[in-house]
Amino acid sequence: MKILPDRASSYAAEVDSVFWLILLFVSIGFVITLAVLLYAIFSKRERAKYFTGSNWREYRWVAFGMIGIALADFIILGYELKVWHKTQWLPEETHYKVGVLARQWNFEYYYPGPDGQLWTNDDIIVRPPQDTLVLPLNKKVMVELRSADVIHALFIPAFRFKYDCIPGRTIQRWFEPTKEGIYMVSCAELCGVLHSRMRSTVKVVPESAFQAFLQQKRMEPLATK
Amino acid sequence: MERSVSIGRIPTGRLGMWLLVVGELIIFGGLIACYLLYRLRYPEWEEAASHTNMLLGAINTFVLLTSSYTVVLAHKAAIHENVSKARTFLLITILLGLVFLGIKVVEYSEKIAAGYTIAGPSLFWSFYYTATGLHALHVIVGMIALFVIRQQIRSGPYLHRVELGALYWHMVDIIWIFLFPLFYIAK
Amino acid sequence: MHKEQQSFIRKYIFSTDHKVIGFQYTIVGLFMALVGGYLAYVFRYNLAFPGESIPFFGDALDPKTYNGFVTYHGAIMFFWVAMPILLAGFGNLLIPLMVGTDDMAFPTVNMLSFWIFFLSTVVLLISLFLPSGPFDGGWTIYPPLSADGYHVKPSFPASIATGGTLFLLALALEFTSMIMGGINFIVTTIAKRTQGMTLFRLPIFVWFQNIAALIFMVSVGPVVAGAVMLLLDRTVGTGFFDPARGGDPILWQHLFWFFGHPEVYVILLPALGIIGEIIPTFSRKPLFGYRMMIYLVLVAAFLSVIVWAHHQFVAGIDPRMGTFFSVGTILISVPFAGVILSLIATMFQGKIRFTTAMCFATGMVAAFLVGGLTGIFLGSDVFDIYAHDTYFVVAHFHYTVFPIAILASLAGIYYWFPKFTGKQLNETLGKIHFWLTFIFFNLFAFPLFFLGLAGQHRRIANYEVFDYLAQEPFTTLRVIATIGVIGIWIAQFVFLWNLIKTLRSKEVAERNPWNATTLEWAADSPPPHGNWQTPPVVYRWAYEYSPENQTKDFIPQYVQE
Ligand SMILES: [Cu+2]
Ligand SMILES: [Cu+2]
Numbered sequence: 001m002k003i004l005p006d007r008a009s010s011y012a013a014e015v016d017s018v019f020w021l022i023l024l025f026v027s028i029g030f031v032i033t034l035a036v037l038l039y040a041i042f043s044k045r046e047r048a049k050y051f052t053g054s055n056w057r058e059y060r061w062v063a064f065g066m067i068g069i070a071l072a073d074f075i076i077l078g079y080e081l082k083v084w085h086k087t088q089w090l091p092e093e094t095h096y097k098v099g100v101l102a103r104q105w106n107f108e109y110y111y112p113g114p115d116g117q118l119w120t121n122d123d124i125i126v127r128p129p130q131d132t133l134v135l136p137l138n139k140k141v142m143v144e145l146r147s148a149d150v151i152h153a154l155f156i157p158a159f160r161f162k163y164d165c166i167p168g169r170t171i172q173r174w175f176e177p178t179k180e181g182i183y184m185v186s187c188a189e190l191c192g193v194l195h196s197r198m199r200s201t202v203k204v205v206p207e208s209a210f211q212a213f214l215q216q217k218r219m220e221p222l223a224t225k
Numbered sequence: 226m227e228r229s230v231s232i233g234r235i236p237t238g239r240l241g242m243w244l245l246v247v248g249e250l251i252i253f254g255g256l257i258a259c260y261l262l263y264r265l266r267y268p269e270w271e272e273a274a275s276h277t278n279m280l281l282g283a284i285n286t287f288v289l290l291t292s293s294y295t296v297v298l299a300h301k302a303a304i305h306e307n308v309s310k311a312r313t314f315l316l317i318t319i320l321l322g323l324v325f326l327g328i329k330v331v332e333y334s335e336k337i338a339a340g341y342t343i344a345g346p347s348l349f350w351s352f353y354y355t356a357t358g359l360h361a362l363h364v365i366v367g368m369i370a371l372f373v374i375r376q377q378i379r380s381g382p383y384l385h386r387v388e389l390g391a392l393y394w395h396m397v398d399i400i401w402i403f404l405f406p407l408f409y410i411a412k
Numbered sequence: 413m414h415k416e417q418q419s420f421i422r423k424y425i426f427s428t429d430h431k432v433i434g435f436q437y438t439i440v441g442l443f444m445a446l447v448g449g450y451l452a453y454v455f456r457y458n459l460a461f462p463g464e465s466i467p468f469f470g471d472a473l474d475p476k477t478y479n480g481f482v483t484y485h486g487a488i489m490f491f492w493v494a495m496p497i498l499l500a501g502f503g504n505l506l507i508p509l510m511v512g513t514d515d516m517a518f519p520t521v522n523m524l525s526f527w528i529f530f531l532s533t534v535v536l537l538i539s540l541f542l543p544s545g546p547f548d549g550g551w552t553i554y555p556p557l558s559a560d561g562y563h564v565k566p567s568f569p570a571s572i573a574t575g576g577t578l579f580l581l582a583l584a585l586e587f588t589s590m591i592m593g594g595i596n597f598i599v600t601t602i603a604k605r606t607q608g609m610t611l612f613r614l615p616i617f618v619w620f621q622n623i624a625a626l627i628f629m630v631s632v633g634p635v636v637a638g639a640v641m642l643l644l645d646r647t648v649g650t651g652f653f654d655p656a657r658g659g660d661p662i663l664w665q666h667l668f669w670f671f672g673h674p675e676v677y678v679i680l681l682p683a684l685g686i687i688g689e690i691i692p693t694f695s696r697k698p699l700f701g702y703r704m705m706i707y708l709v710l711v712a713a714f715l716s717v718i719v720w721a722h723h724q725f726v727a728g729i730d731p732r733m734g735t736f737f738s739v740g741t742i743l744i745s746v747p748f749a750g751v752i753l754s755l756i757a758t759m760f761q762g763k764i765r766f767t768t769a770m771c772f773a774t775g776m777v778a779a780f781l782v783g784g785l786t787g788i789f790l791g792s793d794v795f796d797i798y799a800h801d802t803y804f805v806v807a808h809f810h811y812t813v814f815p816i817a818i819l820a821s822l823a824g825i826y827y828w829f830p831k832f833t834g835k836q837l838n839e840t841l842g843k844i845h846f847w848l849t850f851i852f853f854n855l856f857a858f859p860l861f862f863l864g865l866a867g868q869h870r871r872i873a874n875y876e877v878f879d880y881l882a883q884e885p886f887t888t889l890r891v892i893a894t895i896g897v898i899g900i901w902i903a904q905f906v907f908l909w910n911l912i913k914t915l916r917s918k919e920v921a922e923r924n925p926w927n928a929t930t931l932e933w934a935a936d937s938p939p940p941h942g943n944w945q946t947p948p949v950v951y952r953w954a955y956e957y958s959p960e961n962q963t964k965d966f967i968p969q970y971v972q973e
Binding site: 235236237240241244245247248249250251252253254255256258259262263267343344345347348351352355359 | 517518521591595596598599600602603604629630632633634635636637638640641644648649650651652657658659660663667
């Protein structure tokens with residue numbers, strides 16, 4: 001069994017590497033501490049040895065432990081903040097824009113219309129009963145998240161992507177799908193009665209197929225906003 | 226019950242009251258911080274704020290400051306164990322509190338008549354009523370406390386409680402000193 | 413200081429005696445633990461066997477009831493179990509005895525605190541049984557959902573009698589009660605210590621209780637203001653958190669988590685205090701690094717109020733803020749590593765005796781280690797984006813909160829039971845209780861890590877629509893976790909049996925059965941109202957175990973050499 005699900009976005013591997021790095025340090029810390037605990041238990045004697053840890057000579061072992069974990073912390077932070085920077089700031093150029101409008105209890109997807117702007121009247125809209133977010137392969141996509149009612153979260157495990165959809169604001173983040181396929185989308189913020197059934201699908205297709213999809217959607221009669 | 230004094234000679238009552246005051250200030254601090262965050266975000270609240278009645282607010286500030294002074298006088302009298310004087314000043318303080326609330330009522334009814342209620346039209350009014358209303362509630366609690374203390378010191382060794390009541394009353398005063406400029410002056 | 417006979421009501425119901433009040437808090441807390449545990453059993457069963465009827469409950473849960481149950485489970489375990497037992501219960505029972513005084517600084521206020529708490533419990537339970545259903549917006553009460561989405565709510569005054577309004581009201585009452593209780597603790601500790609009890613002679617438990625009370629007081633204020641605002645949103649139609657009217661739902665998250673993160677430390681510190689008393693006693697060793705431990709906890713307490721937004725990485729906060737909160741959060745591991753290692757160092761080369769209390773204490777340290785270390789994953793903003801609101805978070809906080817609220821509480825109950833009842837719990841049954849609880853807890857919580865890593869998100873009644881999550885091995889993992897919960901329940905029946913058996917036996921416990929050094933062991937078991945015939949005098953610090961060149965292996969604080 002795989003610990004983490006399939007990866008399908010450009011930075012998924014880096015996010016996973018942060019996990020594995022932390023797991024490495026945490027496991028070392030856990031094993032050492034547990035070993036020390038067991039050693040302490042088995043170091044018992046007929047009469048206890050009196051020491052209070054109030055001077056450096058006695059306290060240093062605990063101090064070393066703290067220094068050790070501080071070092072591990074800094075290594076983790078040094079690495080993960082780099083990944084943070086990469087995932088959070090929008091890249092210089094993004095190829096496509098997608099809008100996500102969450103509502104109780106489904107996601108609607110918006111593609112810019114002829115004017116190239118999101119959230120305008122000529123947007124191409126995918127709304128139920130269709131529920132698939134079609135995305136182009138190997139293209140950077142800027143995502144804008146909004147909500148029509150309460151707080152939801154768009155969670156695409158395969159992309160390691162999860163951000164809240166909050167009424168009254170727009171959150172901008174990005175991803176780049178790197179593997180063709182169909183992936184599960186869930187809502188990861190309690191949003192009311194049918195939160196338990198709020199889901200959707202992502203479908204990653206080659207850019208040409210993506211263009212064809214947009215073209216076909218444009219032909220459909222415009223849905224009223 | 227006699228006044229319990231610690232080995233460090235800190236009266237427990239004073240210490241407890243200080244902690245209560247700090248706790249209350251943090252609650253109001255949270256509310257005021259929220260208000261300030263919104264206020265900075267929405268410059269248009271200036272317009273709403275211009276409808277608050279600065280004159281009545283200023284009079285109320287004056288009334289509360291005076292009451293703070295009279296409660297200090299009550300405390301002073303209590304230190305000199307002058308019970309009747311302490312009771313007189315406590316009464317004046319309570320009456321000033323009553324004046325404050327009276328003016329508040331006038332203010333509120335004026336605002337409600339003009340269509341500014343807790344539910345709008347602007348969120349400014351929600352903050353206005355919540356903050357001043359919560360403060361008025363504390364004024365009422367303070368008045369009740371002072372009244373009870375005033376009854377207690379008539380017969381019994383409770384003179385030190387005047388100080389505790391005064392401390393609480395000062396807190397009520399200080400909170401108003403923050404609310405007044407934030408809701409009435411800043412326009 | 414002998415007090416005259418009192419009527420039953422004054423003695424056991426509206427009592428001002430800190431020990432009776434401590435018992436009242438603990439009993440209400442234990443009762444609520446049964447309620448919270450029952451809810452956990454019901455929804456865990458529902459998760460393991462979706463769609464099937466639930467023994468001792470009824471039909472499978474519909475999503476709305478499911479949401480309500482997880483909401484109440486979380487809130488109850490935090491605010492109506494951990495807080496009343498660890499902070500208010502143990503604090504009330506022990507602080508006056510440990511500092512050597514007759515009662516709390518303000519006994520009447522203390523009684524009032526309890527009754528406000530009791531009222532909050534009643535209000536909460538009423539809200540659970542409303543015809544319109546319990547509140548189902550999650551224990552974090554995020555608006556706009558918790559404000560009923562700003563479109564379906566009934567108008568004033570009918571809006572008062574809704575689950576969410578009563579839930580918030582109960583919470584506000586609970587906070588009030590705990591603030592008053594905390595003030596009592598701090599004043600008692602500062603102002604009512606007996607002769608010779610300097611600050612650095614106080615048992616670590618008293619220190620930690622006071623720091624916890626202080627953190628609570630500092631952090632709870634803004635969320636009280638927030639609760640008032642949310643209550644007004646729900647009842648009279650303000651829009652503090654309604655974006656349509658210029659409000660901001662994120663503001664609530666800041667207010668809530670500014671309190672919510674320190675809140676974990678508010679219950680952690682009393683737990684560590686209990687462990688910090690038990691481990692020296694059963695290792696016959698001084699508490700290692702006593703002063704450093706206090707300083708480290710003060711550092712952690714300070715850090716705890718500036719890291720709250722690590723709960724909001726996914727809420728689109730400014731990435732630079734993410735960096736700040738990530739660094740702060742991860743660095744909290746340093747002071748706590750010092751505390752945990754010091755506790756372990758206390759056992760090193762000791763004369764260890766594994767009584768039930770010591771078993772629970774050691775188990776708490778081991779389990780909490782997992783909880784603390786997995787916190788580093790979530791402190792990392794990058795990984796938190798993935799793990800947020802998945803079962804990884806659920807596993808993490810159960811590995812912190814369960815050791816705190818259950819293992820440490822039970823450790824304390826086994827340890828101080830003889831002092832406050834005059835009877836000693838059976839050790840054999842105690843150990844069975846411990847091992848069953850500990851093993852089944854791990855069986856319950858550990859699989860959740862894997863579920864979370866697989867991307868299983870929280871607060872879902874039934875995973876049937878979520879592709880691979882509805883398949884193996886995840887279905888089996890959910891069944892294993894549920895078996896763990898049922899096992900924890902069975903273990904508590906052993907405890908119940910032990911309690912009944914012990915309380916009915918005629919055997920009387922010794923005054924100081926564990927040969928401990930702190931002041932409470934100098935009092936009668938149970939201590940009378942007023943605690944002491946003559947107030948004790950303190951001659952030394954709290955952990956003089958196995959001093960060199962002495963035949964005795966402990967010298968209590970109250971013994972003059
Ligand atoms: Cu949702
Ligand atoms: Cu936190």
